[in-house]
Amino acid sequence: MAARSLSQYLSFDRVAGDYDATRFLPETVREAVVEQVFSTASLASKDWFVDAGVGTGRFALPIAHRGVNVLGVDVSRDMMLQLLRKSPPANLHLVQADLRSLPVRSQSVSAVLVAHVLHLIADWRRVLLECRRVLRRDGVLFLLYESGKRFPAREHYIHLAGERGLLRPTLGAQNADEALAFVREIGGAVTLIEHPSLQWQARRTHREVLQELEKRTYSQLWDVPDEAHRELMLQTLSYVREQFGSEDGVYATEASVNLYAVRF
Numbered sequence: 001m002a003a004r005s006l007s008q009y010l011s012f013d014r015v016a017g018d019y020d021a022t023r024f025l026p027e028t029v030r031e032a033v034v035e036q037v038f039s040t041a042s043l044a045s046k047d048w049f050v051d052a053g054v055g056t057g058r059f060a061l062p063i064a065h066r067g068v069n070v071l072g073v074d075v076s077r078d079m080m081l082q083l084l085r086k087s088p089p090a091n092l093h094l095v096q097a098d099l100r101s102l103p104v105r106s107q108s109v110s111a112v113l114v115a116h117v118l119h120l121i122a123d124w125r126r127v128l129l130e131c132r133r134v135l136r137r138d139g140v141l142f143l144l145y146e147s148g149k150r151f152p153a154r155e156h157y158i159h160l161a162g163e164r165g166l167l168r169p170t171l172g173a174q175n176a177d178e179a180l181a182f183v184r185e186i187g188g189a190v191t192l193i194e195h196p197s198l199q200w201q202a203r204r205t206h207r208e209v210l211q212e213l214e215k216r217t218y219s220q221l222w223d224v225p226d227e228a229h230r231e232l233m234l235q236t237l238s239y240v241r242e243q244f245g246s247e248d249g250v251y252a253t254e255a256s257v258n259l260y261a262v263r264f
């Protein structure tokens with residue numbers, strides 16, 4: 001039973017077409033992440049960088065454009081097809097594989113990025129062990145989390161869905177702290193990279209947030225049944241109108257990228 005549940009993970013094939021719209025990161029922040037990754041790991045053009053759970057290439061693309069060799073790994077063919085539509089440079093390579101068994105030689109890469117992935121894989125510890133295996137002695141593992149973006153419509157919908165027991169339980173690591181505790185257990189020294197360029201103000205109209213919710217792209221919402229979803233959307237719309245007058249107003253909220261560098 002335990003072994004069976006450990007084999008589970010969530011491929012993003014089903015939401016590939018909508019993913020980028022719901023994970024918007026300002027260009028300046030993406031560039032700031034790339035800057036921090038390059039300077040922290042002292043990356044040069046001959047080096048190899050693995051984006052573990054590359055998805056649609058939000059980070060792999062700008063990193064590859066800087067000239068380092070990038071290997072993007074993902075189980076989702078459809079997410080990687082979205083990436084290919086963005087005409088990646090020749091130094092960005094893709095492979096469809098499971099992160100629990102990376103198709104990469106031991107101690108061969110300079111850096112690995114794991115962004116928004118560990119909560120999706122029951123056996124997420126295996127992924128971190130694999131990252132440690134493939135890194136060179138002086139290599140750096142980056143764990144990236146986005147926080148903030150607390151838009152009222154989204155918070156309200158998730159609160160209602162939670163009350164009704166409709167949220168999909170997190171399959172993998174529950175949060176960054178749990179992942180970081182394990183990384184330390186296996187010998188990693190963790191540093192949080194703090195820089196003002198990794199913080200920004202996210203701005204969305206309530207209508208835009210409602211449109212995102214409508215698609216149920218967030219993995220937490222994949223199991224909400226259609227009828228319950230329709231009710232929750234109506235309740236959320238009423239809430240927005242009561243609280244803010246209409247769904248057309250812009251709501252601004254603080255957001256940040258929490259980027260951790262790990263050296264083993």
Ligand SMILES: C[S@@+](CC[C@H](N)C(=O)[O-])C[C@H]1O[C@@H](n2cnc3c(N)ncnc32)[C@H](O)[C@@H]1O
Nearest residue numbers: 009010011012053055058074075076098099115
């Ligand atoms: C939330 S997306 C993050 C994508 C990208 N890192 C980003 O930040 O935009 C998570 C990705 O992990 C992939 N994934 C989930 N389980 C996986 C596994 N066991 N092996 C490889 N990829 C996996 C999903 O298919 C999806 O593309």
